[in-house]
Amino acid sequence: MTLDPVEYAILSQSVIAAAREMGAKLIRSAYSTILREARDGSAALLDADGGTVAQAELIPMQLGSIGRIFQPCAALYPKETLEEGDFLVINDPYSGGQHLQDVFFFHPIFFEGEVIGFAASVAHHLDLGGGSPGLNAGARDLYAEGLIIPPMKVNIHRDWHGGGFQRLLRANVRVPAQTMGDFDAQIAANNIGVLRIQELAARYGRAKVTATMAALQDYSERRMRAAIAEVPDGTYHGEAFLDDDGLGSGPLPVRAAVTIAGDSITVDFTGTAPQVGTNINAPFASVISASVSCLKAALTSPDIPFNDGSLRPITVTAPKGTLLNPNHPAPVRARMLSCSRAWNAVMQAVSQAAPEKVxxxxxxxxxxxxxxxxxxxxxxxxxxxxxxxxxxxxxxxxxxxxxxxxxxxxxxxxxxxxxxxxxxxxxxxxxxxxxxxxxxxxxxxxxxxxxxxxxxxxxxxxxxxxxxxxxxxxxxxxxxxxxxxxxxxxxxxxxxxxxxxxxxxxxxxxxxxxxxxxxxxxxxxxxxxxxxxxxxxxxxxxxxxxxxxx
Structure with missing residues (x-):
């Protein structure tokens, strides 16, 4: 569909505003200080295929790869099989998630009987069980870090409001008032996103809304590619170090080779330290977020929407069995430490190509x-x-x-x-x-x-x-x-x-x-x-x- 420029401007900014409203709803509805005050949560709107369209300006790590986190859920529960009241849930790092405390909710947006997108939210939950309240510093595998939720489908009427899934969660957390209150905040945020997109579809038509979602991602891709094309081609190297693994072994290197070829970038973390027995390992979805966030921050301007279009010119690889792509069931709670060193290594590499931007x-x-x-x-x-x-x-x-x-x-x-x-x-x-x-x-x-x-x-x-x-x-x-x-x-x-x-x-x-x-x-x-x-x-x-x- 060819969009009228004025309508596209109105619709695209409305979608972005809806994502921001979701973020505000999430924070203002929260019960725990980690979400209510520290704002450790995020919200986004996805298209019908799970591509990120717009997101609230909250936590880059949680949302940079949210479209990829959604895909394992979609593979098990295609949008055609979803019904009113269904939503998808995941926190398993080895099924596409990040770490167990970040639980992702995806609510389908129905319009005229069809799914036209998804409202998504994630919150860092204060306690999800595990071997110690709030944080198990001594975890030696994923099971000791908390309750693992694989990709699954939940129905708000059957499984929440006293239903089985809600009771299962409540039974496994030490602070149910805060944790369950924060889950309700996620549902409230997603409901706002669903409502706003349905309102736009009712006013402008489903075709224009879905076309705007695609065009907004294409816009981010064009802007991202244009920014990359301004940087000299070549392969640039960077590295950063973690102090240790918490057991006396270290320092641990994180190495990045950033290759710029025309309007695309490849980031390769070959040479990074092997995975360790403590919780500083980082699941690959987190590494994608860290790499793309660094490149977008360094090379582009803040007005470019951070959506799946931003990711299209960028390829990230990390050898299996390393800090940045561990084998199951390595613990990953502290994955931000390794991802921050990935950020540092990529930024150092970019400094050689574009010193004025870092x-x-x-x-x-x-x-x-x-x-x-x-x-x-x-x-x-x-x-x-x-x-x-x-x-x-x-x-x-x-x-x-x-x-x-x-x-x-x-x-x-x-x-x-x-x-x-x-x-x-x-x-x-x-x-x-x-x-x-x-x-x-x-x-x-x-x-x-x-x-x-x-x-x-x-x-x-x-x-x-x-x-x-x-x-x-x-x-x-x-x-x-x-x-x-x-x-x-x-x-x-x-x-x-x-x-x-x-x-x-x-x-x-x-x-x-x-x-x-x-x-x-x-x-x-x-x-x-x-x-x-x-x-x-x-x-x-x-x-x-x-x-x-x-």
Whole structure:
């Protein structure tokens, strides 16, 4: 169908707006702090074949490959077999998903008896069972990480609202009020997407809506190919390292060869470390998201919709049995750590071809930090995802105290924690002076947060990275500071490793400190006025300011 340009503009922006409304509905309907405050969830609209058309600007990692995550569901349950009330569910990393805590819901959009698209949402769920509340840092296989949901079809009338599937989920989670409330938020978000597309089809006709979905993906593909074509052809190499596997083996390399040929790109992760026995392995769907997100961020402008059209010019490969494509049943909960190093390796490779388009490494580490306690009323589980300092760019300093580019979560306000959790309190929350890398443009500053434990029997579990390593500067910029986690107990400091679980006592103070981003360009090129501003803002010390000024 040939679309009128005005109608196409109206319809395409309406579809994008609908996806954004779904994202807002998801967050505002959520029960847990990880979704309600940290915004660790996403929403999207797919066409009838599962191609991503539009998505809310939430978590790139969750949505960059959502069309591929949908395909195993469609293979078992073709759209022609679906009925009103059906929806599809998956979280299994080895059936196309990412990690178990990210559960994907796909609701078919019916119009005049036919499926014309799907409304999709995903949320990171606070607890899905497994060997430890919220986060099992010691998992040695997938089964220890939580409830595995293979691609399956659920009916809202039969299986939810007290039905079998809902009761199964409720029986396997430690905090059913928050977890089941967040599942309901996903359903509410998807219902909004279904309604908005049905309204557009009723007003403009099904043919124009489906044609717009296809045209929007084609538009993103054209813009993506045009951006790639501006970069010189060739094969460029990058690498980054994880500290260790949590068992003492490391550092672990992630290597990328980025080949640009005309208007297409191939990313090959041959040379990456073999899979390990701990949870830092990354399922392949996550690796696709990391690679495409990095390339889109570096080479294109923000106004290009991030949909399946953006993926068409890009091919990603990773050898089976490696960190970035493990064999079943390797645990994958901390897959963001390896994917962040994939991002770093691809960005380093791109810097050789298009140096003006890249940024320095940020702390680029998803620190999933969990405090849990079994009280008289049941489990209380607090989970937050931390970032650190962002990498500096050619025309800007790195942002201070933000999440990494793949995760994009918000910091949870202290007031929200005080409202929901009685077994700890936050006693300090501050930027880390001198943690950003020096350079013509300064790396973003990391931060720290301290928690005083108010009861006996609490547990801290977390995974992180760059406790021994650090973010690298670029083009002469300096590195950011490393991270750390410490427990203050009776005046003694207990230093923990980057991946740990530790039993806490009443009165303990746990401090998690996140590193800074790398600097961009030679430090001598930074104007004195900016160094003075940094000093006044408290992000650098007097000693560093004096040394930098010289």
């Amino acid at each position: 940024i320095a490494q940020g702390y680029d580490t998803t620190t999933a930090f969990c405090l849990s306690w079994l009280g008289p009323a049941g489990w209380s589980v607090y989970l937050e995802v931390y970032g650190g300092g962002y990498g500096a760019g050619i025309g800007n300093d790195g942002c201070d105290a933000v999440d990494n580019p793949l995760s994009n979560c918000s910091n949870t306000p202290v007031e929200a924690m005080d409202q929901d959790f009685s077994f700890f309190r936050v006693t300090d929350y501050t930027l880390r002076t001198d943690s950003g890398g020096v350079g013509a443009r300064r790396g973003g500053t990391g931060f720290s947060r301290s928690y005083e434990i108010l009861t006996e029997g609490a547990l801290v579990s977390y995974y992180s990275d760059r406790f021994t390593g650090h973010s690298s500067g670029i083009f002469g910029g300096g590195p950011g500071a490393s991270g750390k986690c410490e427990v203050l107990r009776d005046g003694q400091v207990i230093s923990l490793t980057s991946k740990a679980a530790f039993n806490l006592l009443k009165g303990d103070v746990v401090t998690i400190s996140l590193g800074g981003g790398g600097g961009y360009g030679a430090p001598a090129e930074r104007p004195a006025a900016l160094i003075q501003r940094d000093l006044e803002d408290g992000v650098i010390s007097k000693e560093l300011a004096e040394a930098w000024g010289k």
